[in-house]
Amino acid sequence: MEIVLTFLRMTGAYFLLLKKALTRPQKMKIFWENYFRELDDIGLKTVGLISFISFFIGGVVVIQTALNLDNPLIDPSLIGFAAKQSVVLEFSPTLSSVILAGIVGSYIASTIGTMRISEQIDALDVMGINSANYLILPKILAAVTFYPFLIIVSMFLGVLGGWVAGLVTGLVSTPDYIQGIRMGFDPFHFTYSMIKTVIFAFLIATIPSFFGYYVKGGSLEVGRAATKAVIWTSVMIVLWNYILTQLLLS
Amino acid sequence: MIEVKNLRKSFNGHEVLKGISAVFEKGKTNMIIGQSGSGKTVFLKSILGLITPDSGEISFDGRIWSQLSPKEQAQIRKEIGVVFQGNALFDSYNIEENISFPLRMFTNKTEKEIIERVNEVLEQVALPGINKKYPAEISGGQQKRVAIARAIVMYPKYLFADEPNSGLDPKTAIRIDDLLHDLTVQYDTTTLINTHDMNSIMEIGEKIILLKDGVKAWEGTKDDIFFSDNPDLNDFIFSSELFRKVKEVIRKVGGL
Numbered sequence: 486m487e488i489v490l491t492f493l494r495m496t497g498a499y500f501l502l503l504k505k506a507l508t509r510p511q512k513m514k515i516f517w518e519n520y521f522r523e524l525d526d527i528g529l530k531t532v533g534l535i536s537f538i539s540f541f542i543g544g545v546v547v548i549q550t551a552l553n554l555d556n557p558l559i560d561p562s563l564i565g566f567a568a569k570q571s572v573v574l575e576f577s578p579t580l581s582s583v584i585l586a587g588i589v590g591s592y593i594a595s596t597i598g599t600m601r602i603s604e605q606i607d608a609l610d611v612m613g614i615n616s617a618n619y620l621i622l623p624k625i626l627a628a629v630t631f632y633p634f635l636i637i638v639s640m641f642l643g644v645l646g647g648w649v650a651g652l653v654t655g656l657v658s659t660p661d662y663i664q665g666i667r668m669g670f671d672p673f674h675f676t677y678s679m680i681k682t683v684i685f686a687f688l689i690a691t692i693p694s695f696f697g698y699y700v701k702g703g704s705l706e707v708g709r710a711a712t713k714a715v716i717w718t719s720v721m722i723v724l725w726n727y728i729l730t731q732l733l734l735s
Numbered sequence: 736m737i738e739v740k741n742l743r744k745s746f747n748g749h750e751v752l753k754g755i756s757a758v759f760e761k762g763k764t765n766m767i768i769g770q771s772g773s774g775k776t777v778f779l780k781s782i783l784g785l786i787t788p789d790s791g792e793i794s795f796d797g798r799i800w801s802q803l804s805p806k807e808q809a810q811i812r813k814e815i816g817v818v819f820q821g822n823a824l825f826d827s828y829n830i831e832e833n834i835s836f837p838l839r840m841f842t843n844k845t846e847k848e849i850i851e852r853v854n855e856v857l858e859q860v861a862l863p864g865i866n867k868k869y870p871a872e873i874s875g876g877q878q879k880r881v882a883i884a885r886a887i888v889m890y891p892k893y894l895f896a897d898e899p900n901s902g903l904d905p906k907t908a909i910r911i912d913d914l915l916h917d918l919t920v921q922y923d924t925t926t927l928i929n930t931h932d933m934n935s936i937m938e939i940g941e942k943i944i945l946l947k948d949g950v951k952a953w954e955g956t957k958d959d960i961f962f963s964d965n966p967d968l969n970d971f972i973f974s975s976e977l978f979r980k981v982k983e984v985i986r987k988v989g990g991l
Contacts, residue, residue: 512840599826608823611783612837613812 499695505617506625506694516623523627527589527690532635534588535581539572539639542580543646546571551656564657565647565665570674572643577636578678579726582685585632586718590693593624594714597697598707606698621694628686636682677733684729685722692718736761737782737893737925742791744777751777752788753949761796764919764926764939769946770971775929776820778946779897782927783817784808795893813841816886816924818896818915822878824870824885830857831866834885841889856884860914876907880914887918894924900932912938933978936960945971961985 510516651657693714860880900908952967
């Protein structure tokens with residue numbers, strides 16, 4: 486019962502924080518400066534890792550699919566098809582978002598949490614600045630505008646990584662792979678991935694902000710908040726992935 | 736002038752402030768003293784609006800906080816400068832960005848005017864030329880002075896400082912005290928300083944309020960301290976042998 490009450494309290498506090506954060510910025514010039522700073526911190530700095538992981542996961546998907554479809558009756562182009570579907574529908578939007586929840590979520594929760602315990606948020610509040618709006622809104626906007634591009638890059642690199650792996654291992658020929666990735670292309674799958682990405686981006690920016698904003702105590706609590714933020718963001722991404730898939734694809 | 740009437744605040748059934756009333760005068764360094772846990776910080780944060788009191792009234796030059804619209808409250812906030820115990824400087828901003836922050840947020844000054852004002856306050860706190868350094872690159876005493884510079888950059892009517900000397904060596908602490916006093920006179924601010932530092936009290940305490948267990952236990956000036964027989968005051972101020980001896984001498988000679 487206590488767990489349920491705590492969850493309800495946290496959910497209520499989360500939405501109240503969102504209400505406070507999702508208001509018009511007090512000074513647009515400063516908001517845009519913060520937005521571009523966040524684009525760098527939570528966007529551009531993640532490109533390297535996401536690109537690296539996407540490329541190699543694409544490769545692994547192709548190798549594993551090829552090894553599991555080792556039957557002369559199965560069309561080898563299906564390997565490319567399976568790789569494309571895995572990358573576009575699930576790996577890039579969902580798994581990359583879970584990875585981003587780890588990288589960016591801990592960063593957001595710990596920076597906002599440190600600002601809380603070192604009274605920097607109090608300093609903003611005392612000046613008459615809406616601290617939630619000032620700190621969180623640029624992160625939300627940076628995430629929801631940048632991550633769709635990041636996920637498109639991830640999709641491209643995943644498919645590219647699959648092709649390279651197929652080529653290097655000799656498991657799939659280039660014509661078969663290209664035929665596979667062109668097979669059964671449904672533009673709505675891409676739309677579905679983008680819808681998921683935007684929602685996940687919102688979760689990645691807001692859930693860690695919530696845990697950081699309400700930290701009480703010292704550095705230990707900031708660390709715990711960062712861990713909780715990553716766990717809850719990942720859980721919510723997985724849950725929303727299920728809900729959105731059910732709503733949009735079934 | 737800041738007037739507080741019957742301020743009460745409880746946390747989880749524990750009453751931290753038990754109906755405190757006080758008047759803090761303009762152009763004076765008003766000090767709130769007391770042991771750790773006496774309610775000083777809760778009292779200061781309640782006045783600052785960071786904690787919502789359970790009951791009581793706070794007025795800034797006759798403007799009763801609880802009766803003001805959000806817009807009027809925002810206006811008062813712009814008239815407040817605060818020096819936090821841990822300085823609360825923004826780590827990711829350099830000194831110039833930290834100090835100019837309220838100017839950029841609330842004024843339409845040009846970049847040239849902003850930099851001029853930043854340099855002016857940095858001169859006032861005796862830290863010229865450190866504009867481009869980051870908080871982590873300067874000492875604790877310098878950080879404190881930068882925090883003071885940020886607090887005064889908007890020409891505040893009300894200046895608050897929470898334990899401004901904590902963690903500082905005695906010489907630096909005296910410099911900070913003198914600076915706060917000088918700025919109080921220069922800007923004619925109503926200054927409230929939370930402290931349990933005896934040197935600060937004796938150096939700049941023009942009006943002193945002692946809190947004990949959430950109630951106002953004593954009120955007076957630094958001169959009154961030596962001639963008061965209030966047991967709570969004596970217990971707090973003259974707990975050390977040195978200060979007891981100082982008190983005896985001052986009583987003998989009839990004053991500071």
